[in-house]
Amino acid sequence: xxxxxxxxxxxxxxxxxxxxxxxxxxxxxxxxxxxxxxxxxxxxxxxxxxxxxxxxxxxxxxxxxxxxxxxxxxxxxxxxxxxxxxxxxxxxxxxxxxxxxxxxxxxxxxxxxxxxxxxxxxxxxxxxxxxxxxxxxxxxxxxxxxxxxxxxxxxxxxxxxxxxxxxxxxxxxxxxxxxxxxxxxxxxxxxxxxxxxxxxxxxxxxxxxxxxxxxxxxxxxxxxxxxxxxxxxxxxxxxxxxxxxxxxxxxxxxxxxxxxxxxxxxxxxxxxxxxxxxxxxxxxxxxxxxxxxxxxxxxxxxxxxxxxxxxxxxxxxxxxxxxxxxxxxxxxxxxxxxxxxxxxxxxxxxxxxxxxxxxxxxxxxxxxxxxxxxxxxxxxxxxxxxxxxxxxxxxxxxxxxxxxxxxxxxxxxxxxxxxxxxxxxxxxxxxxxxxxxxxxxxxxxxxxxxxxxxxxxxxxxxxxxxxxxxxxxxxxxxxxxxxxxxxxxxxxxxxxxxxxxxxxxxxxxxxxxxxxxxxxxxxxxxxxxxxxxxxxxxxxxxxxxxxxxxxxxxxxxxxxxxxxxxxxxxxxxxxxxxxxxxxxxxxxxxxxxxxxxxxxxxxxxxxxxxxxxxxxxxxxxxxxxxxxxxxxxxxxxxxxxxxxxxxxxxxxxxxxxxxxxxxxxxxxxxxxxxxxxxxxxxxxxxxxxxxxxxxxxxxxxx
Ligand code: ZN
Numbered sequence: 105x106x107x108x109x110x111x112x113x114x115x116x117x118x119x120x121x122x123x124x125x126x127x128x129x130x131x132x133x134x135x136x137x138x139x140x141x142x143x144x145x146x147x148x149x150x151x152x153x154x155x156x157x158x159x160x161x162x163x164x165x166x167x168x169x170x171x172x173x174x175x176x177x178x179x180x181x182x183x184x185x186x187x188x189x190x191x192x193x194x195x196x197x198x199x200x201x202x203x204x205x206x207x208x209x210x211x212x213x214x215x216x217x218x219x220x221x222x223x224x225x226x227x228x229x230x231x232x233x234x235x236x237x238x239x240x241x242x243x244x245x246x247x248x249x250x251x252x253x254x255x256x257x258x259x260x261x262x263x264x265x266x267x268x269x270x271x272x273x274x275x276x277x278x279x280x281x282x283x284x285x286x287x288x289x290x291x292x293x294x295x296x297x298x299x300x301x302x303x304x305x306x307x308x309x310x311x312x313x314x315x316x317x318x319x320x321x322x323x324x325x326x327x328x329x330x331x332x333x334x335x336x337x338x339x340x341x342x343x344x345x346x347x348x349x350x351x352x353x354x355x356x357x358x359x360x361x362x363x364x365x366x367x368x369x370x371x372x373x374x375x376x377x378x379x380x381x382x383x384x385x386x387x388x389x390x391x392x393x394x395x396x397x398x399x400x401x402x403x404x405x406x407x408x409x410x411x412x413x414x415x416x417x418x419x420x421x422x423x424x425x426x427x428x429x430x431x432x433x434x435x436x437x438x439x440x441x442x443x444x445x446x447x448x449x450x451x452x453x454x455x456x457x458x459x460x461x462x463x464x465x466x467x468x469x470x471x472x473x474x475x476x477x478x479x480x481x482x483x484x485x486x487x488x489x490x491x492x493x494x495x496x497x498x499x500x501x502x503x504x505x506x507x508x509x510x511x512x513x514x515x516x517x518x519x520x521x522x523x524x525x526x527x528x529x530x531x532x533x534x535x536x537x538x539x540x541x542x543x544x545x546x547x548x549x550x551x552x553x554x555x556x557x558x559x560x561x562x563x564x565x566x567x568x569x570x571x572x573x574x575x576x577x578x579x580x581x582x583x584x585x586x587x588x589x590x591x592x593x594x595x596x597x598x599x600x601x602x603x604x605x606x607x608x609x610x611x612x613x614x615x616x617x618x619x620x621x622x623x624x625x626x627x628x629x630x631x632x633x634x635x636x637x638x639x640x641x642x643x644x645x646x647x648x649x650x651x652x653x654x655x656x657x658x659x660x661x662x663x664x665x666x667x668x669x670x671x672x673x674x675x676x677x678x679x680x681x682x683x684x685x686x687x688x689x690x691x692x693x694x695x696x697x698x699x700x701x702x703x704x705x706x707x708x709x710x711x712x713x714x715x716x717x718x719x720x721x722x723x724x725x726x727x728x729x730x731x732x733x734x735x736x737x738x739x740x741x742x743x744x745x746x747x748x749x750x751x752x753x754x755x756x757x758x759x760x761x762x763x764x765x766x767x768x769x770x771x772x773x774x775x776x777x778x779x780x781x782x783x784x785x786x787x788x789x790x791x792x793x794x795x796x797x798x799x800x801x802x803x804x805x806x
Contacts, residue, residue: 106319107137109312124183125156127237130311131170132181137315138242139178144322146497147490148175148531149409150242150303153231154311155191166217167191171231173222175531187224188217194232198282205527208278226527229281234288236307238314243303243407245501246325251300252406252505252512260298263328264321268296273518276302276408277527296321301514302407329504336507354476355382356616357669358424361431363620364670365439366467366481374785375672377542379568380620381488383496384477391503392474398422400502401472404513408522410498412532414480414491415446416519418470428669435471442468449516450524470495483542485568485593485619538566539784544619545569546612548602548659549629551578552736553729554679556585557772558626558779563590565780567624570596570615574629578736585732602629602655608662622666624783627659627701628679632694632737634744645693652697653704660708664715673716677779678705682725682795686803690744702793709791718790722778723805725797726760727770764798 110133118129131154138144138152151172160166169191172178176185193215197208212224225231231239250260257270269287274280284297284305295317296306304321308314359380368376391397401420405411419438425431446466469491471479478495482488505511522528545562549555550571562569563586571586573579576599583597596618600611615622631651633644660676667674680702687695702721709719728742729735746756761769774796782789793805 106141106143109134109137109315111312114311121183125154125158125168125170127154127156127311128170128183128186130154131186131238132183134238134240134311134315135172135178135181135185138240138318139181142493142497143246143326144242144244144318145178146243146410146494147413148177149407150178150240151225151227151231152178152240153225153228153238155237160217168217169194169228169232171228172225174225174527175533176222185222187221187228189224189228189232190215190217191232194228197229197278198233198285203278205277205525209527223530226276226525227280229278230284230305233281233285234305234307236314237309238311239305239307240314240318241303241305242318243409244322244325245406245497246322246329247298247304248301248406249329249501249505249508250325251298251302252502252510253508254510254512256300256512264296264298264324267294268298268321269294270298271300273299273301273514275518275521277525301518302409329508332508333504352617353613354424355384356613356621357428358382358431358471358473358476359479359616360621360666360669361428361435362471362479362481364672365432365436367670367672368465368467376483377544377623377672378481378483378620379485379488379542379544381480381482381485381492382477382617382620383480383492385496385500387500387503388478388496389475391499392472392477394503394506396506397472397474397503400506400511401499404502404516405519406498406501408514408519409528410494411519411523412528413469413487414494414498415469416449416516416523417442417446417468418472418495419468421471421473424473424476432669432671439468442466450520472499479620481620488620489593538564540565540567540624540780543567543623543783544615544621545624545626545783546572546598546615546622546659546663547626547628548572548655549679550597551575551582551733552628553733553738554724554727554735554772554775555626555628556582556729556733557727558628558679558776559586559595560589561773561776561780562624562783563594565784567783568594568596568619570598570618572598572600572602572611572629574599574601578733582733602627602658603650605658605661608658612662612666616666621670622663623670623672623674624779625659625663625674625676626679626779627656627676629655629659630679630681630694630698630737632691632741634690634741635693636690637692640693648693649697649700652694653700656701656704660704660719664712667712667715667717671715673718675783675785676705676708676712676717676719677782678702678719678721679775680705680721680723680793682723682797682800682803684723684793684803685795685805686800691741706791713790718782718785720782720789720791721793722775722782723793723795723797723803724770724775725764725795725800725803726757727772727775728757729772733772761798764800766798768798770796770798 114129114133135152153171169189170186173187260270274283306314306318363380398420443466480488480492545567547555547558551573559569559571586595598611598614600607633648681698683695684699684702705719705721728738
């Protein structure tokens with residue numbers, strides 16, 4: 105059930121919006137309802153407006169237009185998400201026969217009532233030209249499915265009934281605004297317009313009325329489709345055979361290979377890694393298995409607005425070869441064919457198109473793999489998720505359209521026009537390029553002080569980061585702190601025991617399903633035990649060796665097949681210890697197992713260089729953790745050290761600080777900074793040890 109327009113919510117909003125015209129509160133309420141319904145709009149699609157009368161600073165009444173800002177997501181929109189313009193001069197654009205885009209854009213810019221507001225929606229003129237107080241627009245899937253059918257106009261009229269005008273596709277902006285207002289002037293009885301291959305517009309004097317009219321029309325379309333699909337032999341056959349797979353080995357393997365193939369290169373030759381988000385919803389899998397799927401999915405977006413997010417085509421793969429090399433080969437050739445084709449589509453058929461107005465890359469964004477799922481590639485996780493959401497709904501809608509009878513895609517020339525339209529491409533905000541953007545990191549021992557500190561540094565540097573730990577409570581605590589600081593998107597947690605190779609492999613698989621693969625592995629999990637050799641229990645030694653040495657081995661081993669599939673190098677940064685160079689008495693289990701792990705890392709540096717993977721070690725000393733996350737190691741070792749030296753907890757910290765050359769306390773953040781340094785690949789370094797210990801001469805690496 106969709107939410108209803110609530111007068112009480114409007115009153116509440118109005119109370120917060122004192123000083124604004126009374127039309128703003130119902131506009132915001134309706135916009136949020138529309139924006140949070142994925143059946144109506146996705147990620148910044150759709151737009152809404154209200155017209156109002158208000159006093160200017162000279163006390164003169166003026167007609168103004170509140171229109172959604174371009175690219176703003178309506179789900180959580182507030183007053184600042186709307187552009188506010190003087191209505192009358194905007195309307196006068198109708199008098200000019202064919203003004204160039206720059207003239208329109210400039211005219212809109214100088215009619216702003218609030219100079220700092222967002223750029224107005226690309227459909228501003230339509231909102232301005234129609235006389236109604238409220239105009240709402242969205243790209244509802246159900247309506248678009250009807251527009252894909254043969255004889256769409258007649259079908260839509262019969263399904264949606266009276267009061268609806270149906271227009272052929274017209275380029276958004278001034279041409280569509282003119283067509284819409286002319287349709288209304290020809291027939292003032294209408295309160296809705298459907299534009300083929302684009303979406304639905306409704307208009308009314310009352311916001312609640314306009315919203316419910318939009319829902320009623322969309323519901324009619326949805327009901328018609330649902331009933332027609334029940335009768336369609338095409339879907340029922342597919343439903344019987346459909347088996348939604350669980351995301352697992354196959355999904356992670358395909359994601360890793362797609363990720364590797366789609367990685368770009370900087371001018372200096374460094375990899376530009378991207379993230380891959382996968383989707384496996386049962387309808388999507390059913391659609392992928394549909395006979396003729398290839399034809400449906402190799403063509404066309406549902407509405408041209410989506411092309412800047414998902415491109416106008418996707419790669420379709422009907423079967424997944426078992427061998428990685430064979431899968432790489434088939435996907436590689438599909439991607440290069442796609443790139444050639446797409447460049448031709450963007451350039452070839454439009455002589456004189458400025459190359460600098462083309463999107464920089466023509467690599468595919470979406471891959472549909474029969475029976476496995478949909479994979480979306482993005483330079484940022486946000487871009488990949490948006491593409492996955494839009495892609496998922498597009499595939500399902502096109503499959504339904506086909507099952508109903510027809511799936512006639514919008515002509516490519518219309519999509520290209522939109523895809524290259526500067527007003528549209530402006531919606532793609534340039535993202536802040538943090539040094540590890542596009543990288544995926546896995547940090548073991550993420551529930552402890554150093555692991556948490558490393559994860560914080562990696563997230564701050566832009567990496568998607570998974571923390572792993574055997575201790576679920578500590579893991580949940582770190583996760584809670586990290587999501588509070590960085591949000592939920594780029595942080596992930598996975599619970600495994602590093603001494604169990606199969607569990608570690610499964611953990612990496614889960615991370616690959618989440619982010620597409622892995623570029624940076626930080627074996628950090630470690631435990632300690634204090635006993636002189638004379639008193640050391642062999643079982644205790646086994647335990648410490650199990651986590652510190654075998655755990656480093658399993659983590660490195662589990663990552664290798666992923667590095668191999670991606671083919672884009674990577675980094676392993678082993679958190680070693682100052683004790684490797686400068687051991688302490690009664691600490692043999694820890695120091696010896698850490699020294700062995702350190703040696704294993706050096707050998708990994710030798711063996712993995714052929715994959716372009718660098719392996720380096722960080723040797724910290726006396727990282728105590730803070731009030732947020734304590735160090736498990738120091739909780740264990742600290743009391744004994746304090747006893748033997750007769751120190752308080754603060755005294756112990758001071759003791760370690762004073763013992764270093766620089767007289768500083770070593771923080772987890774310092775270790776994190778060192779990991780970020782190695783992961784950013786600023787120097788051609790592998791097999792190196794970097795002390796992060798404040799300077800201990802006895803531990804200088806030799
Ligand atoms: Zn639109």
